[in-house]
Amino acid sequence: MMAALPEVRGRLTPDRPLADLTWLRVGGPADWLFQPADREDLAAFLRDLDPSVPVFPMGVGSNLIVRDGGVRGVVIRLGRGFNGIEIAADGTITAGAAALDAHVARKAAAAGRDLTFLRTIPGAIGGAVRMNAGCYGAYVADALREVTVIHRDGREEVLPASALELAYRSSHLPEGAVIVEAVFDAPKGEPEALEARMAEQIERRDASQPTKDRTAGSTFRNPAGLSSTGRADDSHELKAWKVIEDAGLRGARLGGAVMNDKHPNFLTNSGDATAAELEGLGERVRKRVYDHSGLTLEWEIMRIGDPAA
Missing domain, CATH: 3.30.43.10 (Uridine Diphospho-n-acetylenolpyruvylglucosamine Reductase, domain 2)
Known part of the structure; x- marks a missing residue:
């Protein structure tokens, strides 16, 4: 008990x-x-x-x-009380961990600060920091100055970005620490140009990704990923969706779980999937890709909890 x-x-x-x-x-x-x-x-x-x-x-x-x-x-x-967004006179952006990524991007753009990469990332700032989220060649690691965390013993501490060891879709937070706030240093930009860029990103995303379906974003990390600094490593070009497709798994199904026909790296609940079916299909894809290409796909989606009794 x-x-x-x-x-x-x-x-x-x-x-x-x-x-x-x-x-x-x-x-x-x-x-x-x-x-x-x-x-x-x-x-x-x-x-x-x-x-x-x-x-x-x-x-x-x-x-x-x-x-x-x-x-x-x-x-x-975290919810209300943790979703504030403040922009200082020097352009520094402070966002609560529960602030939505898209809201932070829009508010920053209106103030002439470029965090446009956050616009199409689903989720909130705490998760974006924890996973070093990024797209279109920019990542949290490029802009993060510091985070405030509350430790398991109740202590509040400000950690510089360097302490998080941000890498491809990962960070190293103290065990049990909860992120409550993040501070960003964002480059300047013209608000109109930043708004136009975000609109273009939304259009590109909607054209290539199943944004109307029940997904959790990209299922697997790209096999190459990023350099140890968390920035793009242009020496590798492998994409998770491509190795999944090459293994013949676009549209693969297990019960109500499906690898989306529009983008095969999007694990999708077609309506009545169980968590076991979704995770099971993901593991089936990992095995088939390994058998086909020798590549081991790593989960980008976090999986927590216990299986059904």
Whole structure:
């Protein structure tokens, strides 16, 4: 039995289903879902929580499979109180971890600051930092100055970007730390030109990706990825979608799970998929690609929780 949980000012919900909080709409319940009121509420909760109770910070569920058996422990989901966006006179952009990537890009552009790469990235800033998100040749690593985290013991700390060791779709955060805020140094740009660039990016994305379907973004990392600095490595050109297609897996299905016909690196819930079917199809794709090309695809989608009993 789980230890008694600390009192909170935010919302603490037992046995909370998580499927409706993820873009793929699958998964079982969390033992507890905690939505803190503010930083102080989060810090006190983490400080007073039994250290044996697992904690998982969850964003907007855009890059996540929650397994059918649900999540043991406490899932923390930041919302109001963590979604502010501020732009200083010097152009420095401070964004709460729950601020949507697209909103940050738009507000920065209006102020003449270029974070346009964030416009087409689904999700929120906390997840973008954690995964060093990027597209169109730009990445969080290019612009991030520092992050504020709250540790499992309730301590708040500001970490420089260099401490995160940002690399291709990855970072190294202290164990149990929850990102609450990020600060960016963005280059200058003309607002009109930045808006036009974002509109072009949206058009390109919609033409090539299944934006109307239930997906969690790219399923697998590109085999080459980025250099150790987190920036593009132009010496490699392999793309995950291409090796999946070459293995004959565009449109592959398992139950309600499908590798999307429009873009084969988008694992899709066609309507009634289970988490087990989605993850199972992904593993089937990994095996087939390896058998076909000798390449090992690495998951970009995070998978958490227990399988169904």
